[in-house]
Amino acid sequence: MKRTVNLNIALIMVGLAIMYLGLNIGLGGMQTLGWQTSEKFFTVTNETVFQVQDSHIRFIGGIWFSVGAIFFLGAIRLDKLRTTLIVLCAAIAFSGLFRLSSLVGGGILSGATIPSFALELIAFPMLALWLVQSGKQAM
DSSP: OHHHHHHHHHHHHHHHHHHHHHHHHHHHTTTTTTTTOOSOOOOOSOHHHHHHHHHHHHHHHHHHHHHHHHHHHHHHOHHHHHHHHHHHHHHHHHHHGGGGHHHHTTOOOOTTTHHHHHIIIIIHHHHHHHHHHHHHHHO
16 A cells, blocks of 8 residues: 555656646747756847747747646556556657767766766666556555
């Protein structure tokens, strides 16, 4: 019972964090990095292209918010959403690998990105294993 309560708390926390980040991206867009910074970090040289790309980024923010909502709902309906949550954990871990593509263009893994990278490649696979184990215990 305690393990299930702990898992539910973890799912709620993960869900809320991802929903916050989704709102950040969806409502803030590219130019301000949402709620992350008020500093201007790039200059728009083609307003039309920027508006299209900003719209795409906001859409991705909405997807991210929805992923968070599924994690949050997983705490309420774990029996129905366990498999979906495991797949989402795997998708997040796989997606984290795409950060490595920035190294090709001269990007770096810095103190600002390593925590996210670690969460994606370590914490989410561990959460998936926890979900698998909880499913075996529920049988």
